[in-house]
Amino acid sequence: MTTPTPPLLPMASDGCGCCAPSAPSTPSVKTSSAPAATKTNAGPDVPTVYQVTGMTCGHCISSVTKAVRALPQVDDVQIDLAAGGVSTVTVTGAASPQVVKDAIAAAGYSVIP
Structure with a gap:
């Protein structure tokens, strides 16, 4: 007796640059009122926040984390x-x-200007 395989769920997106099919796609541009990089105070321990598009999965997180931590x-x-x-x-x-x-862009993702 075999167990029936449940149907696959549809993907929420076509994938990301790192794991998407090689078919060309039209990038969507999203706008945000948040600045691309914000720093609340001058100093090395104050975090800077970047708004990034194109990330869809854990592999994307890994790619960006690796690229930025290498700096x-x-x-x-x-x-x-x-x-x-x-x-x-x-x-x-x-x-x-x-x-x-630049590191985020080199990893294949876009920082919102």
């Missing part, structure tokens, strides 16, 4: 994933916002 002067990286929406990447340390943005 000098980064102490910690925390990501609040909003699959298919605008995720929040919080970076603690003295790395410049432009260097962090």
Whole structure:
């Protein structure tokens, strides 16, 4: 006797840049009133928050975390994933916002300007 296989659930998105099918897709642009990087105080221990699009899964989180943690002067990286929406990447340390943005872009994701 075999156990019937339940039907697969539909995907919430077409996937991300790291695990999406190779078919070309039209990127969607989302706008936000939040700034791309905000720092509440000058100092190395104050977190900087980045609004990032294109992240859809745990692999995306891993890719961005690895890219940002590899930067000098980064102490910690925390990501609040909003699959298919605008995720929040919080970076603690003295790395410049432009260097962090470049690392996120190099990992394949977009920081909202």
